[in-house]
Amino acid sequence: MDNNRVFTKEVFMNVHGKELPIPSFFQVYNYGGGYADKDREIVYAELTGNTPALINYFYINNSFPHVFSSKLFDEIDRFNTVGDLYNYIRASLIRKGEIYHAYSSPDYDFNQKVFLLDSGAYNIVKQIAESVNYDHDLFRDRILEAAADYYDFADKIKCDIVVGFDLGGKYTEKDGEKSNLQLVNFLSSLNKNEINNALLELTIKYIKEHPNYYPYVLATVHGDTPTDFSDNTKHILSLKEQYNTRFWGFALGGVASYKQVDPSWYDDIDLSPIGKRGFIDTIVPARASKIVRELVGDRPIHALGCGGYNNIALNYYCGATSFDSASPVRRVGDGNEESTRIVFDTTPSKVGFSKFFMGGINMDNTMRLEKTEYKKLNEVPDSMLLCGCPACLQAKTVHNIKQLYSMKSKDTEANYYSRQLIGLHAVMQHRKLCEILSNFTDIYTFSKAYPNKLFHGLKYISERL
Numbered sequence: 001m002d003n004n005r006v007f008t009k010e011v012f013m014n015v016h017g018k019e020l021p022i023p024s025f026f027q028v029y030n031y032g033g034g035y036a037d038k039d040r041e042i043v044y045a046e047l048t049g050n051t052p053a054l055i056n057y058f059y060i061n062n063s064f065p066h067v068f069s070s071k072l073f074d075e076i077d078r079f080n081t082v083g084d085l086y087n088y089i090r091a092s093l094i095r096k097g098e099i100y101h102a103y104s105s106p107d108y109d110f111n112q113k114v115f116l117l118d119s120g121a122y123n124i125v126k127q128i129a130e131s132v133n134y135d136h137d138l139f140r141d142r143i144l145e146a147a148a149d150y151y152d153f154a155d156k157i158k159c160d161i162v163v164g165f166d167l168g169g170k171y172t173e174k175d176g177e178k179s180n181l182q183l184v185n186f187l188s189s190l191n192k193n194e195i196n197n198a199l200l201e202l203t204i205k206y207i208k209e210h211p212n213y214y215p216y217v218l219a220t221v222h223g224d225t226p227t228d229f230s231d232n233t234k235h236i237l238s239l240k241e242q243y244n245t246r247f248w249g250f251a252l253g254g255v256a257s258y259k260q261v262d263p264s265w266y267d268d269i270d271l272s273p274i275g276k277r278g279f280i281d282t283i284v285p286a287r288a289s290k291i292v293r294e295l296v297g298d299r300p301i302h303a304l305g306c307g308g309y310n311n312i313a314l315n316y317y318c319g320a321t322s323f324d325s326a327s328p329v330r331r332v333g334d335g336n337e338e339s340t341r342i343v344f345d346t347t348p349s350k351v352g353f354s355k356f357f358m359g360g361i362n363m364d365n366t367m368r369l370e371k372t373e374y375k376k377l378n379e380v381p382d383s384m385l386l387c388g389c390p391a392c393l394q395a396k397t398v399h400n401i402k403q404l405y406s407m408k409s410k411d412t413e414a415n416y417y418s419r420q421l422i423g424l425h426a427v428m429q430h431r432k433l434c435e436i437l438s439n440f441t442d443i444y445t446f447s448k449a450y451p452n453k454l455f456h457g458l459k460y461i462s463e464r465l
């Protein structure tokens with residue numbers, strides 16, 4: 001394969017004067033939904049440049065109390081743009097000392113990023129259900145009010161894109177909720193389709209009544225089965241005639257995990273020749289993308305939560321224009337205290353290490369030789385060359401990353417910094433894949449130019465969708 005090949009075909013959507021590439025990977029900013037690594041992801045934002053970001057309304061809106069509420073969001077009214085808000089947060093965190101002393105932090109402006117606001121409805125639904133003491137009528141009224149508040153909020157801080165408010169996934173299967181039987185029973189007794197349709201109608205009316213509404217709005221598509229998903233898309237499209245206005249694009253909801261959907265989404269594809277692992281999760285979002293793309297023509301489609309590395313190529317070739325995932329950064333969270341003391345020992349161990357994204361594509365567009373996987377940091381060879389992304393350029397060597405990682409007991413910020421280098425490298429790998437894909441018209445030409453086991457397997461699935 002040619003070294004340093006130069007591609008030119010990248011296509012962009014114009015989103016409020018910012019260029020959003022097709023396809024785009026959205027990194028998930030969970031600041032306000034946790035501590036430590038979530039803060040540092042904002043502090044070191046420059047390492048992912050203008051990579052678009054998904055933010056979660058529940059976390060950043062202090063009208064919903066939660067464990068990780070950040071006081072900085074109390075001042076949200078001071079800011080005219082979401083970019084200015086995050087500039088303020090970053091400066092505040094740096095001032096607090098949440099930065100490695102030997103790192104020289106450049107100026108950075110979040111206004112260059114496209115921000116997508118998602119509702120985090122699952123948590124909001126739970127809080128409202130409790131607050132109305134599980135009364136169905138009151139719940140329905142309050143949820144509709146919450147949705148209107150959400151759209152107002154998105155406009156006030158000028159989010160670029162907003163995901164339509166809906167009830168979200170299958171509540172009873174979420175961890176930790178099973179103990180609250182009253183809540184579980186209430187959630188399973190909800191007529192979700194009816195409420196989601198009411199929310200959809202509220203949303204399109206809202207768009208109509210606010211002709212100067214700033215954010216571009218994505219209608220959230222749902223459906224238990226592929227047929228339901230298709231019907232729901234048609235229903236959304238039919239609202240255009242009724243209200244004489246339309247959604248900018250579509251968000252695919254509830255398809256991020258095959259474990260939460262009806263088996264008819266995936267069980268007709270025999271995965272035995274390529275193995276189930278790493279592949280079974282790619283089928284559902286790919287199918288959902290295909291169903292919606294065939295119905296909506298040339299409009300943006302965002303696959304919510306479906307931006308894992310293995311999903312990206314099929315999502316794109318089946319019609320999704322963007323997707324998000326918290327995984328690249330979340331794998332860093334696997335690293336515990338003990339692991340920082342034994343990171344130079346390459347022996348496979350049961351200890352929880354931060355995981356490094358292996359394989360992928362170098363920044364000069366050449367393919368990397370390692371298998372695509374998240375590997376425990378101690379098992380990554382010191383001799384392995386890094387990919388050339390901003391984080392890897394800062395790190396220079398794998399050994400340096402391990403060195404910073406090992407400093408936890410005497411310099412916590414050095415350890416946090418190493419974790420950001422690892423996580424943000426993974427984000428840039430997801431972004432790089434998106435950039436490369438835009439240069440190939442289909443999975444055949446792409447997997448031929450970038451042959452490996454993963455892309456070969458995806459081609460196999462693509463032939464059976």
Ligand SMILES: [Zn+2]
Pocket residue numbers: 386387388389390391392425426428
């Ligand atoms: Zn890198």
